[in-house]
Amino acid sequence: MGRFNSDEAVSEFARLADELIDGGAPVERGMMMGRPILKLGGRMFAALSHDAVGFTLGASTPEHAAALAIEGADLFDPGLSGRAxxxxxxxxxDRSDRWPETAAAAIAHIARR
Incomplete structure (x- = not known):
């Protein structure tokens, strides 16, 4: 088990990255502060921390609201510091079935910026 994630979470995150890359997205893998991340054009859009993937979606966007409506979802607080x-x-x-669609929304968000 990794410092911040279970082996299962790391494996599922790697599978997500593979799916995005195999689908033609110009996604890069990386690490930040001991956590696996995904980048687009050098900008981070997803990070695995404490067996959850944080996705940047832009506060007050429909995509952000839709992601928050997923059971168990919350604002991303990678350090569990109370500063999400x-x-x-x-x-x-346990909702990794929703990671691909949320990753697509995060990629679109990053591409618009």
Missing amino acids: FKDWVAIPL
């Missing part, structure tokens, strides 16, 4: 990232939503491992 307002533009990011964390989707837990």
Whole structure:
């Protein structure tokens, strides 16, 4: 088990990255502060922390609201410090079936910026 994530979460995150890359998205893998991340054009759009993936979606966007409506989702707080990232939503491992669609929304958000 990793420092911040279970082996299962790391495996599922790797599968998400593979699906995005195999689908033609110009996604890059990386690490930040000991956590696996995904980047587009050098900008991070997804990060795995504490068995949840945080996705940047932009506060007050329909995509952000839709992600927050997923059971178990919450604002992303990678350090569990109580200082969540307002533009990011964390989707837990048990809802990894929703990671691909949320990743697509995050990629679109990053591409618009």
